[in-house]
Amino acid sequence: EVQLLESGGGLVQPGGSLRLSCAASGFTFSSYAMSWVRQAPGKGLEWVSVISGSGGSTHYADSVKGRFNISRDNSTNTLYLQMHGLRAEDTAVYYCAKDGQRYIPTSVDYWGQGTLVTVSS
Amino acid sequence: QSALTQPASVSGSPGQSITISCTGTSSDVGRYNYVSWYQQHPGKAPKLMIYEVSKRPSGVSSRFSGSKSGNTASLTISGLQAEDEADYYCSSYTSRTTLVFGGGTKLTVL
Numbered sequence: 001e002v003q004l005l006e007s008g009g010g011l012v013q014p015g016g017s018l019r020l021s022c023a024a025s026g027f028t029f030s031s032y033a034m035s036w037v038r039q040a041p042g043k044g045l046e047w048v049s050v051i052s053g054s055g056g057s058t059h060y061a062d063s064v065k066g067r068f069n070i071s072r073d074n075s076t077n078t079l080y081l082q083m084h085g086l087r088a089e090d091t092a093v094y095y096c097a098k099d100g101q102r103y104i105p106t107s108v109d110y111w112g113q114g115t116l117v118t119v120s121s
Numbered sequence: 122q123s124a125l126t127q128p129a130s131v132s133g134s135p136g137q138s139i140t141i142s143c144t145g146t147s148s149d150v151g152r153y154n155y156v157s158w159y160q161q162h163p164g165k166a167p168k169l170m171i172y173e174v175s176k177r178p179s180g181v182s183s184r185f186s187g188s189k190s191g192n193t194a195s196l197t198i199s200g201l202q203a204e205d206e207a208d209y210y211c212s213s214y215t216s217r218t219t220l221v222f223g224g225g226t227k228l229t230v231l
Contacts, residue, residue, distance in 0.1 A: 035220065037222075044124070044210060044222060044223070044224050044225040045159070045161075045167065045210050045212075045222040045225070046222065047212070047219060047220040047221065047222060050218075050219070050220065059217075059218045059219055060219075061219060095166060095167075100172060104214060104218055105214060105218075105219065105220040106155040106157075106172075106173075106214050106220075107155060107157040107169065107172040107173070107212070108157070108159070108167070108169060108212070108220075109169050109172065109178065110169075111166040111167055111168070112166065113166055114166060
């Protein structure tokens with residue numbers, strides 16, 4: 001059974017940093033691209049970033065480019081999202097998302113339960 | 122990276138069929154067969170219902186079907202049931218190697 005368990009969310013001041021983690025199990029982690037998808041309160045889904053199965057390729061939404069960094073550790077089956085320069089508009093539930101393919105973000109076939117990030121003074 | 126365009130809401134009675142549209146551009150929906158549809162109930166994580174335009178993951182009811190014509194994809198739900206009431210989102214792979222979602226459609230079962 002595929003399981004994705006996010007952690008690291010919380011309250012952070014504007015301009016601050018936070019690192020999210022996602023522990024994956026139930027599948028061959030290194031064989032699939034992984035994404036982060038967020039959802040602001042009462043709003044729709046917004047794709048944030050993707051990393052290929054090997055970790056050698058990453059892509060970001062324009063809204064987070066230069067502030068967020070996605071990475072993965074295939075030895076521990078863990079996905080990360082390092083967030084810097086946080087803004088109020090980054091407030092959202094952040095979902096860890098498994099893609100159906102290895103290299104590009106085509107479709108999220110499994111989702112974590114999400115972790116809430118709140119950016120506020 | 123503009124979001125794909127979906128109607129804000131649709132409704133139907135039990136047993137009826139409804140269709141939700143998802144309009145993109147020639148750089149996403151129109152170029153690739155990587156359109157997906159997700160169902161999200163309140164307070165829950167999304168669930169994949171359709172991938173690669175018209176394929177259903179194991180366990181998803183055959184009442185859900187997908188199609189695409191040009192820059193517009195569609196999700197059809199036949200034989201509406203009360204438990205189908207939820208938010209539905211489409212997504213597409215893009216030429217910028219990103220994923221873009223639609224704004225979401227709230228389905229109400231009358």
